Amino acid sequence: MAITGLIMVGFLLMHMYGNLKVFLGAEAFDHYAHWLKGDILYPLIPSGWFIWIFRFVMLAAIVLHIYSAAVLTGRAHRARGTKYVTSKPLQQTYAARTMRWGGVILAGFLVFHLLQFTAQVIKTGWNSGAGPYEMFVVSFEQWWLVLAYALWMVTVCMHVRHGFWSAFATLGANTSATTRKWWNIIAWAVAVILYVGFMIAPVAVLIGGVR
């Protein structure tokens, strides 16, 4: 759970960084997208293999993450089958409480996201053969899509907010009340950076900052 989660947080940070290349213009963005599918680590590995290795790792991380979550959820349900008539949580954050359903929702939207931009099955305003930059800009000129992504990113970042701290705690990094405070601050920071970093480009597109 912790390791796969952290792999995905790492991916998100990289993904966010890549997205910001939108501000460098169509050429830079498209070149970057092309490079990802091209010669990374060439000639160590054949050209074009990297993206498939990468996709495999990500898929494995997602599958293992969901599998672990399912096992944990199953155990939790067996361990807490009966609910309290009255329940008054004292400590849990909203993020911690919504990890499971939040995870399901964001996984659902992930499928949409992949169908949209990776498989390009769902075309939100562009035609076949459009480049990455064009897809990005055309999509986010539509306010409802920006809104949908804004909401999705809320679930993602909430998930990261608890998940990031929790992953480090699981890996044994919560050594005192002070470090616990710091991990939570860092988790917040990562969540906020991801949110801002991901949403700044679509919003820029929407308000006309990026054409």
Next chain:
Amino acid sequence: MATPILERLGLRGRSARGQEHKHTTVEKDGAMATQTIEEAPASSAGEGRLWIDGSELRDTKAPAGPIEGKWAKRQFEAKLVNPANRRKLTVIIVGTGLAGGAAAASLGEAGYNVLNFCYQDSPRRAHSIAAQGGINAAKNYRNDNDSTYRLFYDTVKGGDYRARETNVYRLAEVSASIIDQCVAQGVPFAREYGGLLDNRSFGGVQVQRTFYARGQTGQQLLIGAYQSLERQVAAGTVKMYARHEMLELIVVDGRARGIVARDMVTGEIESHLADAVVLATGGYGNVFFLSTNAMGCNVTAGWRAHRKGAYFGNPCYTQIHPTCIPVHGETQSKLTLMSESLRNDGRIWVPKRAEDCDKDPRQIPEEDRDYYLERIYPAFGNLVPRDIASRQAKNMCDEGRGVGPAVAEPQPDGTVKQVRRGVYLDFADVIKRIGKDAVSAKYGNLFDMYAQITAEDPYEVPMRIYPAVHYTMGGVWVDYDLMTTVTGLYATGECNFSDHGANRLGASALMQGLADGYFVLPNTINDYLADGPFPKLTPEHPEVVAAVNSTKERINKLLSVNGSRTVDSFHKELGHIMWEYCGMERTEAGLTKALGLIRELRDEFWRDVKVTGENEEFNQTLERAGRVADFFELGELMCIDALHRRESCGGHFRAESQTPDGEALRHDDEFLYVAAWEYNGANPVLHKEPLEYEYIELKQRSYK
């Protein structure tokens, strides 16, 4: 009735007598209540003798020779059990506190089959866990003249010269090994920055020999024993029976061979059979209803054994601790102790005038306060021993100068009077002298505990304290091997009477429990078990069936009374009688009166108690009813013992025996003995075990 019993007295021929006894007990059991009550008024009013004098009793197990060598000699002379034979022997241990848990773990390690019982849901809950202060050991890590001999001397003197020298010396001798053992188990004792163990002084002795773990020493020691016990459970040598309560002892052919226990979840009455039985069931302070004991602490195991032939030693010796949080009202269920160390800096006082008692203490000017301990005992002041501090607090409240909420108390004339039971323990002076922070560093956790319970801030308002029943020095009589007068039945820890005489020193209860459990019993019980395994018993054996049936009859009787009063109401009333007449100060008139009251109340109990539910379920009312029924009988014996001991010693203060200035006065010429009582219905038989002091000179205490 007296003559045949007198003829049967003496230690020899115990098994034959035990058997005869048993028949009478079994017959009596069903109708026990009515029978004994019929006898009672006759003996107290008529002949004037409440007990029968029996033969002298002596410990035959301690070897001869110098005291330093006795324990080693006994260990050498005791018969051994070959390791291969140990697994063929079964030992029942009742109780999982320091004495029981440590013994179960140690005997399990040795290879015996151990069956361990406790009434709680886990062995880790035994009330040893609540001990705060520390554990004494003659390590002399402080280089302050401590030694085994000094610990031995302090303990005997602290016990007001009513303990057996041989047992106490052995206790002091093994004390150092206890600390070693506990540290090896991972008990986190307090340490200094150098990584070595810290010590503090305690209980008025002049050396620093007390090891401690913050204010939770008992908890940490018990968890250590519990972990060792669970290790043996995992190893299969100990079988744990939690939520099981011992209700009867099984004696076959004069030997203790098992117990009858009730599974407290299903209500099943089970017989468990073994080659020897060990009682480690703690003290009986709950006979007073309000005490610092846990709610479930009871005398049933010890009392059932007493009824089957185990003598009961010095039942009247009760320790009353002076610094407890006072009673808040009639629904109070238990009392909480505050460490005695508070008296080092707190000043104890009450208002001089009764009409000031409900005033805010901060509004009472200095000249209207009576610092009575400083006034009466100028030399020791607030640091007088526990028994004296307790008794004077009671005197102040009896005079009507107590403080705190008034609680209704029935008076001897039948009326009910509102009495305030509390005195101030004031820290204003020390806060002024060293500052609030320094006081907080010393006593912060105690102040917090007090604030949580009373909702008063002791930094601002003086604490209110009052004495409470804390420990019972009396208990089942044992010899040097810790064997009772029933062959094959042992008693350890607070359950036995052996080491504390008439008064226990602070930090010595933990020491005794662990000494008995880890080091004494595992080196003496082999002497008996070497003759085993004893003839195989089955649950169908007539004696086993009889014990099970008498237990069932007793339960059925409790359930069938279906009266109108709750068990707790009886227990509270019994406790009140005991506290009033057999508490901090005892008189002949009061004790005689108490005996009448107890007998009347017990009669009423068996006529009018209401026990809800049935046996075949989890039934806490039934559990309590059985315990209270035994407390009635114990309470009677305590009063008889207190009545017969016409001297003041340790925790036992007889108003008739005091010096001209009101201090306790011992009568070594008449009472230098252990009173070991043999069960005989309403007229117990008194066996005296003379106390011979070869090493320690008898002295009278003075604290003025």
Next chain:
Amino acid sequence: MNITLRVWRQANANAQGAMQTYQLADVSPDMSFLEMLDLLNEKLTVEGIEPVAFDHDCREGICGMCGVVINGSAHGRGSSPVPTTTCQLHMRSFADGATIDIEPWRAGGFPVIKDLVVDRTAFDRIIQAGGYISVNTGAAQDANATPVPKVDADRAFDAATCIGCGACVAACPNGSAMLFTSAKITHLAMLPQGQPERWSRVKSMVAQHDAEGFGGCTNIGECAAVCPKGIPLDTISQLNRDLMHALFKPDGK
């Protein structure tokens, strides 16, 4: 004070339970919560109703026997200004006329025995799996032979104050007993005496924890929030560290 109680009543492990409502008058604010339940039981007994079964023993907050969920939080922590056991909670924490809900610990590892009483023997079995130092009586060296740095001894002590009440499990949305298990792991892992069995201990205790049907830890922190003894959440990280370390050690189960 007059209060309304809604108490979980369940005749036995297999029976269906339900909340029952009782009115209770003459409650004093100075009463402890359990004394209030005593008062209720005295009243019920006189009325011929079977009293409410609840576990309790020392009533000074150290034995760990008592524990119920009060108004939705274990030991009534949500009503108390300070960490507390049920026995040390006082009625002054509630308003006159309040309605108080009382429920048993609810967890798969803690089946209900009756009313508010649950079976916590799973905790004993977790300790049996390795929560000890293997030293036979008599085999110990001198107590001062091995110094223990004060910081380690203090950290061991902080973890060793666990009273095994089960509030952590009751409060955990996952029904996990990780705080309990990690308290013992941390206690023994901090001491030199605990080192020889350190790696096998953590593996077998965690395995037993899982086998008992407790849930997994997701670092929510409800356990530490209700813990009457303030066992810190970082003991769980200590357990995780030791467990990861142990995976690379050959010993243990």
